Amino acid sequence: MAATLEPTPLPTSKLLTLPTILTICRVAAVPLLVSTFYVDSWWGPTVTTAIFVSAAITDWLDGYLARKMKLGTPFGSFLDPVADKLMVAATLVLLCTKPLEAGIFGQAPWLLTVPAIAVISREITMSAVREWAASQDKKLLEAVAVNNLGKWKTATQMTALTIILAARDNSLEGTESLVAFGVILLYISAWLAVWSLYVYIRKIWKVLLR
Known part of the structure; x- marks a missing residue:
């Protein structure tokens, strides 16, 4: 008796x-x-960190569900990177307004500003580049598709920001060492962000020269 093949689910046309x-x-x-970032209470840093971690988890979860259950939509594809950039940019700006003493680095006002500018500038530039590539041809759009370097950048960035947010809790021991480790990771993620931008631009340049 022949096995019954189940129909493959098709991408949904629903908006939500x-x-x-x-x-x-x-x-x-x-x-x-x-709002929770500026709460002067013991629970403020905990809730802020929990919100950021929840956002990072749902970022992975919505992508997984969209692929696994064929629930991807054009609106979702547009909004997903926007949500990520808003959360990261807001967190970076917030941390720059209330810098922490970072152990061996001391309390340098510019310590978080430098990677914040690098990361935010990279995201703005890549958004413009991808929008331009989408208006051109398929080869250019493929050249700016997300690669492993971009994924490592995101993972390092999310880890660094989680550590720095969590270290704002004064009840934790060794917060200065935590902040220092988070800052190092943040600089690594900023370097990966700039390097990945260079890689994307180089790919685009090769396509244009063909």
């Missing part, structure tokens, strides 16, 4: 799917992140 709802929640969490 579960992955898209999770992405919208990440956008809505940005004002909450800002």
